[in-house]
Amino acid sequence: MRNAFQDQLDAVFVDLAGICRRVENAVALASIALLEGDARVAEQVISGDAEIDAARERVEETCFTLLSLQQPVAGDLRVVISALRIVSELERMGDLSVHVAKIARLRVPELAVPDEIRPTMSQMADVARDMVARLAQIITDRDVQAAMALGRDDDEMDRLRRQSFRDLLSGQWSSGVEPAVDVALLGRYYERIADHAVSVAHRIVFVVTGQQPVDA
Amino acid sequence: MRNAFQDQLDAVFVDLAGICRRVENAVALASIALLEGDARVAEQVISGDAEIDAARERVEETCFTLLSLQQPVAGDLRVVISALRIVSELERMGDLSVHVAKIARLRVPELAVPDEIRPTMSQMADVARDMVARLAQIITDRDVQAAMALGRDDDEMDRLRRQSFRDLLSGQWSSGVEPAVDVALLGRYYERIADHAVSVAHRIVFVVTGQQPVDA
Numbered sequence: 538m539r540n541a542f543q544d545q546l547d548a549v550f551v552d553l554a555g556i557c558r559r560v561e562n563a564v565a566l567a568s569i570a571l572l573e574g575d576a577r578v579a580e581q582v583i584s585g586d587a588e589i590d591a592a593r594e595r596v597e598e599t600c601f602t603l604l605s606l607q608q609p610v611a612g613d614l615r616v617v618i619s620a621l622r623i624v625s626e627l628e629r630m631g632d633l634s635v636h637v638a639k640i641a642r643l644r645v646p647e648l649a650v651p652d653e654i655r656p657t658m659s660q661m662a663d664v665a666r667d668m669v670a671r672l673a674q675i676i677t678d679r680d681v682q683a684a685m686a687l688g689r690d691d692d693e694m695d696r697l698r699r700q701s702f703r704d705l706l707s708g709q710w711s712s713g714v715e716p717a718v719d720v721a722l723l724g725r726y727y728e729r730i731a732d733h734a735v736s737v738a739h740r741i742v743f744v745v746t747g748q749q750p751v752d753a
Numbered sequence: 754m755r756n757a758f759q760d761q762l763d764a765v766f767v768d769l770a771g772i773c774r775r776v777e778n779a780v781a782l783a784s785i786a787l788l789e790g791d792a793r794v795a796e797q798v799i800s801g802d803a804e805i806d807a808a809r810e811r812v813e814e815t816c817f818t819l820l821s822l823q824q825p826v827a828g829d830l831r832v833v834i835s836a837l838r839i840v841s842e843l844e845r846m847g848d849l850s851v852h853v854a855k856i857a858r859l860r861v862p863e864l865a866v867p868d869e870i871r872p873t874m875s876q877m878a879d880v881a882r883d884m885v886a887r888l889a890q891i892i893t894d895r896d897v898q899a900a901m902a903l904g905r906d907d908d909e910m911d912r913l914r915r916q917s918f919r920d921l922l923s924g925q926w927s928s929g930v931e932p933a934v935d936v937a938l939l940g941r942y943y944e945r946i947a948d949h950a951v952s953v954a955h956r957i958v959f960v961v962t963g964q965q966p967v968d969a
Contacts, residue, residue: 622841714921721938
């Protein structure tokens with residue numbers, strides 16, 4: 538039974554890594570839609586989210602089956618519960634990509650992001666995508682060192698978010714209210730994607746070590 | 754064993770209702786801080802959040818103990834997992850109240866919300882608080898009808914959010930970029946509080962009936 542349980546649990550983490558790759562793709566495409574003003578790419582992110590939702594449901598059902606049939610206790614129990622929490626956060630990151638894509642779509646044929654803040658937003662998009670890409674690898678490798686390091690990228694995201702507020706509120710802002718509102722919300726969405734990535738990485742540390750990271 | 758399990762599960766739901774009452778208080782105080790520009794009340798929300806976090810941890814530990822010692826299967830298992838998800842959403846609603854309080858604090862002695870959008874924001878604050886208050890009662894009573902009805906208040910929140918965008922983007926907006934950015938984010942925070950309230954209410958429907966509501 539023990540080996541069957543471990544095999545099934547390993548399969549769950551393979552699925553989680555696969556969902557994370559889908560989220561990485563959603564973040565990347567949403568950012569392209571945003572920065573290029575491409576409605577077709579935005580639609581692709583929006584309609585593609587159903588696949589992430591369906592994959593989440595499959596992982597949840599597998600976890601429930603594991604809990605019901607294998608009745609894990611102690612550490613094994615907490616690993617299955619961690620998998621349930623990870624899949625829920627990954628799905629949420631997919632939803633946040635959809636929010637980015639919807640703002641992009643709303644402004645086509647214009648760009649939601651004016652030139653004066655494009656460098657900052659473009660960096661936020663890159664950091665978010667990079668964090669999610671590294672998270673997929675962290676899930677695959679159960680890499681504790683890489684998981685702990687992901688928090689440093691989140692510091693970079695926080696720095697970019699503060700920069701975006703400085704850009705908006707410096708008094709130099711010339712693009713008006715509507716782009717300011719879009720940029721404030723876009724910054725929030727990218728920040729939340731990064732927050733979830735760090736949270737999932739910390740759950741991986743817990744899965745491997747049985748300990749919460751000290752800064753979690 | 755069966756009765757002990759049910760008693761412990763009932764105690765978990767009493768704790769969840771208590772946490773929801775704390776969140777209701779946090780939402781109410783954050784809105785006072787926001788609309789009155791009261792830094793002291795804002796601080797109260799920000800420092801009080803640690804109690805919600807601690808209460809969440811206690812519920813999580815109880816749920817893990819229940820899962821480990823009682824080894825529930827099928828419906829009972831799903832109810833315990835639902836409780837874990839509910840407590841996580843309630844904690845998040847507390848965090849969102851802290852975000853509202855922090856915007857209020859940032860603008861003291863000014864008000865973050867200019868007069869021209871005060872009616873809309875004030876209604877959003879009222880709807881959010883009312884939804885969380887009703888949610889606490891729904892958790893206490895396991896009231897499926899009231900849980901389903903909560904979705905209608907969320908429609909009202911969505912309407913107010915759209916109204917806030919119309920206020921911001923009408924071309925009549927005279928308060929400048931900084932308040933527009935604050936209002937966009939505040940609207941997002943209240944909307945998310947309402948979303949989580951509906952989600953928790955749907956989880957209560959599942960706990961009582963074993964079925965997801967059709968619109969969930």
